[in-house]
Amino acid sequence: MPPRAKSPPSATTRRTAAANRLWGGRFAVGSGKILKQINASIDVDRRLYAHDIAGSIAHVEMLVRRKIVSAAEGRAIARGLKRVRAEIEAGKFVFRRDLEDIHMNVEARLAALIGKPAGRLHTARSRNDQVATDFRLWVRDAAEAIDARLREFQRALLDQAGAHAAAVMPGFTHLQPAQPVTFGHHLLAYVEMAGRDRGRFADARRRANESPLGAAALAGTSFPIDRAMTAKALGFDRPMANSLDAVSDRDFALEFLAAAAICGAHLSRLAEEIVIWTAPQFGFVRLSDAWSTGSSIMPQKRNPDAAELVRAKSGRLFGALIGLLTVMKGLPLAYSKDMQEDKARVFEAADTLELCLAAAAGMIDDMTVDADAMRRAAAIGYITATDLADWLVRKVGLPFREAHHVTGRIVRLAEQRGCALDELPLAEMRKIDPRIARGVFAVLSLDKSVASRTSFGGTAPANVRRAVKAARRRYL
Ligand code: ARG
Numbered sequence: 001m002p003p004r005a006k007s008p009p010s011a012t013t014r015r016t017a018a019a020n021r022l023w024g025g026r027f028a029v030g031s032g033k034i035l036k037q038i039n040a041s042i043d044v045d046r047r048l049y050a051h052d053i054a055g056s057i058a059h060v061e062m063l064v065r066r067k068i069v070s071a072a073e074g075r076a077i078a079r080g081l082k083r084v085r086a087e088i089e090a091g092k093f094v095f096r097r098d099l100e101d102i103h104m105n106v107e108a109r110l111a112a113l114i115g116k117p118a119g120r121l122h123t124a125r126s127r128n129d130q131v132a133t134d135f136r137l138w139v140r141d142a143a144e145a146i147d148a149r150l151r152e153f154q155r156a157l158l159d160q161a162g163a164h165a166a167a168v169m170p171g172f173t174h175l176q177p178a179q180p181v182t183f184g185h186h187l188l189a190y191v192e193m194a195g196r197d198r199g200r201f202a203d204a205r206r207r208a209n210e211s212p213l214g215a216a217a218l219a220g221t222s223f224p225i226d227r228a229m230t231a232k233a234l235g236f237d238r239p240m241a242n243s244l245d246a247v248s249d250r251d252f253a254l255e256f257l258a259a260a261a262i263c264g265a266h267l268s269r270l271a272e273e274i275v276i277w278t279a280p281q282f283g284f285v286r287l288s289d290a291w292s293t294g295s296s297i298m299p300q301k302r303n304p305d306a307a308e309l310v311r312a313k314s315g316r317l318f319g320a321l322i323g324l325l326t327v328m329k330g331l332p333l334a335y336s337k338d339m340q341e342d343k344a345r346v347f348e349a350a351d352t353l354e355l356c357l358a359a360a361a362g363m364i365d366d367m368t369v370d371a372d373a374m375r376r377a378a379a380i381g382y383i384t385a386t387d388l389a390d391w392l393v394r395k396v397g398l399p400f401r402e403a404h405h406v407t408g409r410i411v412r413l414a415e416q417r418g419c420a421l422d423e424l425p426l427a428e429m430r431k432i433d434p435r436i437a438r439g440v441f442a443v444l445s446l447d448k449s450v451a452s453r454t455s456f457g458g459t460a461p462a463n464v465r466r467a468v469k470a471a472r473r474r475y476l
Contacts, residue, residue, distance in 0.1 A: 022104065036097070036098060036100075037097075039100055039337075040097045040098075040100050040101070041100065041101045041102075041340050041343070042095050042096070042097055042099065042100060042101055042102060042105060043095075043097070044343050044344045044347065045101050045102045045131075045134075045340075045343050046095050046102050046105070047138070047343075047347060048102050048131075048134040048135065048138055048343070049085070049088050049102055049106065050085065051133075051134040051135075051137035051138050051141075052102050052103060052106055052130070052134045053081050053082070053084060053085045053106060054137065054234065055130060055133045055134055055137065055213060055230075055234060056077075056081050056106070056121060056130075057078050057081055057082075058213070058229075058230045058233040058234050059121070059124075059125055059213060059230055060074050060077045060078055060081075060120075060121055061074065061078065061229075061233065062225060062226050062229045062230045062233070063120070063123060063124065063225070065226065065229065066223070066224050066225060066226055068123055068124060068223050068224070068225070069120045069123065073117040073120055076114045076117045077110065077114065077117055077118065077120065077121050079114075080110045080113045080114040080118065081106070081110060083113055084106055084109050084110055084113065087109070093105075093109065096108070101127070101131075101340075102134075103127050103130055103131065103134075104127075107121065107122065123223060124214065124216060124221040124223035124225050125213070125214070125216060125221075126215075126216045126217035126218075126247070128215070128216070128217050128218065128247040128334070128335040129212045129213050129214060129215040129216055129217075129243075129246060129247050130213070132212035132213075132215075132246060132247055132249070133211060133212050133213040133234070135252075135253065135342065135343065135346075136208050136209070136210075136211075136212065136236075136252055137234060138346075139204075139205075139208050139252055139253060139256050139346065140205055140208055140209060140235075142256065142346075142350040143201045143202070143204055143205040143208070143256060143259075144205070145350075145354065146201055146260075146263075146350065146353055146354060146357070147198055147201055147202065149353075149354055149357035149358060149361070150194050150197055150198045150201070150263070150357060151198070151475060151476065152357070152358075152361050153194055153357050153360055153361040153364070154191050154194045154195070154471070154475045154476065155361075155476055156360075156361040156362075156364040156365045157187045157188070157190050157191045157194070157364055158187075158188075158191060158468055158471055158472055158475075158476070159364075159365070160183075160184075160187055160364055160365075160367070160369070161183075161184040161185075161187040161188050161191070161464065161467075161468050162184065162465070162468045163184075163369075164182065164183040164184045164187070164369050164371070165182060165184035165185075165461045165464040165465045165468065166182055166184070166450075166461035166464075167182055167183040167184065167369060167371040167374055167375075168180050168181075168182060168183075168371075168374060168375050168378050168446045168447065168450055169181060169182065169183050169186065169284060169374035169375075169377065169378055170374075170377050170378040170380070170381065170383055171186070171383075171459070176381070177377075177378070177380060177381030177382075177383045178383065179383060179384075179386055179387075179449070180378045180383050180384065180446045180449045180450050180459075181450065181453075181459040182450055182459050182461055182464055183284075183369060183371075183374060184461070184464040184465075184468065185458075185459040185463075185464050185467075187364075188464065188467055188468065188471065190266065190270055191471050191475070193266040194263075194266070194475075195471075195474070195475055197259065197262065197263040197266065198475075200255075200258070200259035200262065200263075201256070201259045203255070203259075204252065204255035204256045204258075204259050206237075207251070207252060207255060208252035208255070208256070209235075209236050209237045210231070210236055210237060210238055210239065210240045211227065211230060211231035211234060211236035211238070211239045211240060212239075212240050212246035212247060212249075213227065213230045213231070213234070213239070214227035214230060214239060215240065215243035215244075215246035215247050216243065217247070217334075217335070218243060218244055218247050218248075218333075218334035218335065219243055219244075220243040227239035244333050244334045245333075247334045247335045248331070248333050248334040248335055248339075250324065250328055250339060250342050253324060253342050253345070253346050254321070254324055254325060254328065256346060256349070256350075257317070257320050257321040257324055257345065257346060257349050258321055260317045260320070260321070260349045260350070260352075260353045261314075261317045261318050261320070261321045261349075263317075263353060263357075264313070264314035264316075264317035264318065264352075264353065264356065265314055265318075267310050267311075267314060267356050267357070267360050268310065268311045268312075268314035270310075270360060271307040271308065271309075271310035271311035271360070272307075272311050274287075274304055274307040274363055274367075275304050275307050275308060275311070278302070278304045278307070282373070282377065283370055283373040284369065284370060284373055284374050284377070285367045285368065285369055285370065286367065286368045286370065287302070287304060287363060287366055287367055287368075288366050288368070290366060291304070291306055291362065291363050291366045292304065292305075293305045304363075306359045306362075306363060307359075307363060309359070310356045310359050310360055313352050313355075313356050314356075316348060316349065316352045317349050317352060317353060320345040320346070320348055320349040320352075321345075321349075323341075323345050324341075324342055324345045324346070327339070327341045327342065327345075328342075375446065378446050379420060379446070382411045382414060382415075382420070382421050383446070383449075384421055384422070384443065384444050384445070384446065384449045385407050385408075385410075385411050385421065386407075387443040387444060387448070387449045387452070388407045388410065388421060388440065388443065388444060389403040389404050389406075389407040390403070390443070391439075391440050391443045392406055392407065392433070392436075395437070395439065395440075396433070396435045396436070406432060406433050409432045410424065410429055410432055413428060413429075413432065421444050422441055422444035422445060426438055426440075426441075
């Protein structure tokens with residue numbers, strides 16, 4: 001957070017005496033106080049320090065190779081930059097808001113350390129291509145860190161899915177009991193979502209991995225630079241093809257945020273299910289004390305706060321995406337200072353998503369599954385009615401629409417008698433359709449129902465076990 005003025009600033013802001021050190025040549029006095037405040041990004045972009053220094057080292061090595069800077073000066077600059085990095089990492093660096101951003105903070109310290117040669121580092125470069133380079137490198141790392149978290153989340157899901165491949169629970173549509181499924185199968189649905197999320201981050205990373213460095217302010221440079229060399233040194237696949245695009249594109253950040261937002265939507269659905277499953281009325285799952293919070297007034301409570309917060313924090317992820325889209329829309333080419341607002345959105349989203357993924361994996365690992373409670377819940381709501389209708393199609397030869405109708409009448413009968421479908425006397429069912437035979441009971445049980453769902457991607461425990469193995473091979 002930038003520092004807040006204690007009292008509201010007057011409209012005519014005080015001016016600092018000295019002209020700015022970067023562009024001071026053309027300016028008689030320095031920036032006003034509020035301009036400085038709104039302009040400074042150092043509190044946010046200091047996180048780019050390592051990427052900024054890596055970019056500068058690659059740049060100066062190229063300048064030396066191309067004989068734009070002498071070998072001796074290049075060495076001094078590279079050595080100085082490494083010292084700056086060491087100072088930052090040791091916590092000895094003083095970040096200065098009056099130096100606006102990370103680029104100027106590093107460069108000013110470099111000048112203090114090595115003197116004059118520091119001024120040569122910025123040859124054939126601008127902060128515009130510099131920040132785009134730093135930020136791409138950062139997003140690339142973040143995509144990798146999130147991929148590792150997603151993998152860990154999948155690992156947790158797969159462990160529980162394997163352990164509960166045959167645990168019958170009610171599958172829902174409209175949150176109404178629909179057909180029995182297994183808990184393992186249900187968890188595997190999230191493994192698939194996480195797999196697509198990983199694909200989206202990998203995709204975003206791949207398109208982000210081009211180098212803007214050397215685009216300079218917007219038009220390229222007249223110095224004989226080698227953009228392919230710096231691109232390679234920084235692990236980029238190639239230099240970006242158009243200098244205007246290189247400094248004004250933030251698609252890579254938007255794609256990262258879009259992937260984060262979709263992932264957040266997935267996590268919020270799981271979180272909501274954990275909230276439902278842990279409610280005593282369901283009792284499908286229990287979270288240990290480590291993942292439950294109590295109430296100061298109601299001693300019986302075990303609240304799933306972490307799940308609720310994962311559910312809620314998806315809002316930050318959506319907000320970050322829409323926030324940056326709003327910043328970018330309508331910006332004329334090339335760079336505008338608006339774009340400085342990009343980093344806070346992305347940093348917050350990356351931090352939020354990493355935390356939410358860790359919480360989701362932690363809760364999945366932690367949860368104790370109450371298979372009996374799931375089974376009891378599955379016995380409610382005539383959940384095998386579809387199996388009965390399918391049986392009428394298969395064994396009696398009814399068209400499905402007619403079978404649906406007959407089954408509906410049988411469900412109504414069970415409702416009237418207050419019993420489950422498999423508790424109805426055969427004679428009663430026969431009154432509705434005399435072709436129904438004893439064999440029907442074989443499909444009315446929960447276990448038979450799930451075991452019969454062997455179609456590819458279906459919920460049969462045998463399928464689930466195979467799917468867990470396949471997903472382990474594919475993702476872990
Ligand atoms: N701090 C700036 C940002 O994050 C760096 C680029 C500044 N470029 C400029 N032309 N003022 O966008």
